[in-house]
Structure formats: structure tokens, C-alpha cells
Amino acid sequence: MSVLVFIETRGTKVAKAALEALTYGRKVADASGTTVTAVTFGDAPADQLGALSANKVVVARAVKTDDGQQLTKLVSAVAQAEGAQVIVFTQDNLGKAVAPRVAARLKAGQVAGAITLPDTANGFRVKRNVFSGKAQAWVEITSPTKVISMMPNSIPIEAGTGGATVEEFSGDLGTARITVKETRAAGAGIPLPEAEIVVSAGRGMKGPENWAGVEELAKLLGGATACSRPVADMHWRPHHEHVGQTGVAIRPNCYIAIGISGAIQHLAGVNQSKVIAVINKDPEAPFFKAADYGIVGDAFEVLPKLIEAAKKLKAEH
Amino acid sequence: MKTLVLISQVPDTTARIAFTNSNTQFDGNGVTFIVNPYDEWYALVRALELKEAQGGTVTSITVGGVDTEATIRKALAIGADDAVRVDAQPNDAFEVAEQIAAYAKDKAYDLILAGKETIDHNGGQVGAMLAELLDLPYLPVVSKLDVAGTTATLECDVKGGVEVCEVALPLVVGCAKGMAEQRIPNMRGIMAARTKPLTVVPGATVEVTARTVAFELPPAKQACKMIPADDAGKLIELLHTEAKVI
């Protein structure tokens, strides 16, 4: 019996999402008096994972690509060998390729996008966001094996105690059916779904030529840039920056929205942010109802002041 | 090419979200239902574009009650050749996937297109579960899809960028923004949809592994703290000292 945590790592650095998943797994394991096994692949820094919250690390060195089927076989095989009762994933793009497959393969119920630890007072229940953040739902898993895909940024990271054993996985995972032909990095900055701070702008910016200030503020704050849907549709900004109901859903610590009206479909993708600050010249803009901080004013006057203040803050710290 | 498109019905994006039966059910009273935008704008339209270029058929499939038929007709109006409704009331993504797998397993579809997620359930699960049940590859967030012969070329959103992948047909794809543009059905399409075949098949017996037991509305936001525009820099200060998020 154990808790299994699926970890994606690239290069030598353990990603924040991986640390969150390990913390989550540790808490589930502690609550039921069992151990944590991390399962990972490729050139993952297995020793580092061992120094975190895992008791044991299983690494499949031969798996080099994100082939959902190979990774599903890997996780399922380790889950069976370890007698895992709970398998933890991150609800990110790779998690979405693997977790539901593992659930289907093992006939395990899945909670996709968990925002709480399991409540076991009454069955096995986990809370998740539904209706694009406009509501939350308690999902009960009734099968013996349980799959939980944790929403990024929903648990504070805790350091582990260390001292895990590392094992190489040697079973047969078949051949990859997905061939990666080319990888294109999405610019130099922080990927939007992982950013703690997001500076976002909408049609109020009037045109793509006015984005330098938005980018500068994001850079000064160590954040990423985002935009509303019409802005991406008009090709002022790349489509991967489009947040909302039909774009990317994000939950940063801080979301700064400039010249965005706050339509319900936009809010659906950002309403999980911890703190929302809105700059809009219209005091009636719906976004103010969802905001923690607001400035009624012209973006072209406000933005330089924000940049100046951010420079000052940066110089002081 | 034989394509199956997974069409789900969801509340309109502006619908008021409320619950009934001691918060165990969505309150559909007065709510307009639509085709899930990812299924309609991206999966269905791209399937039609590929058919227009290369020939073949596009079938839509929906797991749901008779109340989903107006939504299914919309998919037919946009251009699907025929529609299947699996008559069942699923309470979880796995039940949907099992129902579709039971129907599709011996039909040899070349391509199965799903949305990247439903805007009510937000799981992003059904496509991947279906792929596992049918032993097919699945890519969850695809912004571009082309097919040449028996090979699909896809652009997939991955951590930190985009991967261009090649996969031999058949496969299941989670369709996202970028793949196609929304199409508004025209009068001819709407007329034609009335007579296109909509086959109702009984639901299979499926295994239940999870279910939603209760809904809640998120905690209400506190009032917004207003900062005068001429003192805008104060915002940065407050985000740092008060909110402690920068």
C-alpha cells in the first residue's frame, strides 16, 4: 500500500508543480499512515526527488517523449507493484494525457483538478472547480484505487525529510506511437500557466503597438503577459496568451487586468487568481466586481505610473 | 476518412450558475444550452474542413437524454452528416467514455475529435479515457491538425511551448483554440439538419467509479479597494505590502 505521485521533470530542476504534487502525496500518505513513491521518466533528477517528500523513486530512463500510452503503462505497472491506493498527478497538459488514461485502465475513479486534500470523514471526497470557476463540486470516488489530478497552485509546498531509495524501471512499455518532430519554445519568458504574476491587457490598449508597457510591467514584476480573447483573435497577441473560458485558465497569485471589461467568459479563466487588480477607465466595468484592487483611469496614464513604482520596488529589494 | 466528433451540451457561457435538490443538481431553469464551444468551434469545424478537402464522413456522438437533441441538431446544421445519441444520463466522465467506447469500438473510425474540455465539468478527461478504452493515442490540447494519407500532424500545447507531433491514424484528439474558426450555420444547413439521421442507441451497462455528490458556490469576494488614478503607483505598493503577492 502506498501513495504514488507522477512527476514530470525536465533537465535538472524540479518544477514547482512537481513539488506541489509531492507535498500533496505526502499529506495523503501521512493521513493514512503509508509511504510515497514518486514515478518519473527520462532524465529526471531522481536523487533530488528522493531528497524531497518521496520514500522511494522509480524512474523509467528509457522513456524520452510524452507518449501518453507509454506513461500510462509505466504508472499502472508501478501502481500495481506498489499496491498504490491513491495516484497523484498535476492537472497540466501532460497530466491530462496520462491521468484519465490511468484511471480508465485501472478502473479507478478520477478527480480532475482537485483543489483540496481528500476528505475521508464520509467516503473519499475531493473538491474541484466546475463551471469554469463559477462553482465548486465535491466528487466522491467509489473505486478502491483513486486518481487525483491536482490543480496547480492549490497547495503550499512543504520541504521533505529526504532519504529515498531510487530504482530504475525495467518493464516493457511498448514503443511510442507519438513522434515529436519539432519543439518550439513559447518565447523566453515564464510560461503563462506557471506564472505567479500575470499582467493582462484587453481591447482598451487600442492596438498591438501599445503592448511595450504591458510587457515591461510583467518583466519588472517577474511575471507573464496574457490577453483577452478579441486581442488574440485580432492577432494583436499570440493565441496562447488568450485567457478565459475558451482560452487558458490560470490561477496566479496576482492578476493585473488593464483595459479588459471583465466579461463573464474572461472571468471564467482568471477568477481563481488569489488577488485581482483592475485598471479600467469605465467605473461601471464589470471587472471591478471581481477585483480586490481597482483603479478607474486611462491605461495610458496609469501604466507608466505602475512601471515607475515597480522599478522603485525592484530597486529596493 | 471516417471521423467521429464528440459533442457535449453545456449551459450558455453567460448562464447563471445555481443548484437545486439540496445543491446536488445544476438548476437548468431558464438556462439556454449550447454545444460546448471546444466541440463546436474547433473539433466539429476542423472535422468538416478535413472532409471538405479529402472526402469521408463526419458523425457526431452525444451521451445524454432527449433534452440534448436540440443541441445535436445544431451540430447537424453546422455540417455533420449524421448524429448518434447514446441514451444515458452520465454522472461522471468515465461513464461518458465507456458509453462512447461501447458504441465506437467496432466502427473503425480513423479520427475521433473531442473538445479539450467541457466548460461546465472542466475535466479534460473523456477524450483520454476513451483513447485508453480503445487503445488509441491521445493528445490533450491540440491547436492544429492536418491529415495526409494515414498520418496526422498535430501542434500540441505542452509545458513551455508547442510540440509538432506525428501520429499514425487512428487516434483521439483534444481540440483547442487555433484549430479552426467558428462557423455560423446558414439557413440551408438548418433546414437540412431537420432531416439528417439522428440515431438513438440505448446506453450500455457501465462501471461507476466516481460521482459528484454536492455543489457549492465559491466564497464571495470582498469589496474592491479603489486607488485614485493619480496615485496609481500605490497599487504596486499595496500588492507588495498588503496583499503580499509581488
Ligand SMILES: Cc1cc2nc3c(=O)[nH]c(=O)nc-3n(C[C@H](O)[C@H](O)[C@H](O)COP(=O)(O)OP(=O)(O)OC[C@H]3O[C@@H](n4cnc5c(N)ncnc54)[C@H](O)[C@@H]3O)c2cc1C
Ligand atoms: C462563447 C464565448 C466564449 C468567450 N470566451 C472568451 C475568453 O475565453 N476570453 C475572453 O477574454 N473573452 C471571451 N469571450 C468574449 C467576451 O465575451 C468579451 O467580448 C471579451 O472578453 C472582451 O474583451 P475586452 O475586455 O478586451 O474588450 P472590451 O469588451 O471591448 O473592453 C475593453 C475595456 O477596456 C476599457 N478601456 C477602453 N479604453 C481604455 C483606456 N484607455 N484605459 C483603460 N481602459 C480602457 C473599456 O472601458 C472596456 O471595459 C467569449 C465570448 C463568447 C460568446
Ligand SMILES: Nc1ncnc2c1ncn2[C@@H]1O[C@H](COP(=O)(O)O)[C@@H](O)[C@H]1O
Ligand atoms: N456527454 C457527452 N457526450 C459526448 N461527448 C462528451 C460528453 N461529455 C464530454 N464529451 C466530450 O469530451 C470532451 C471533454 O470533456 P470533459 O472530460 O468533461 O472535460 C468534451 O469537449 C466533449 O468533446
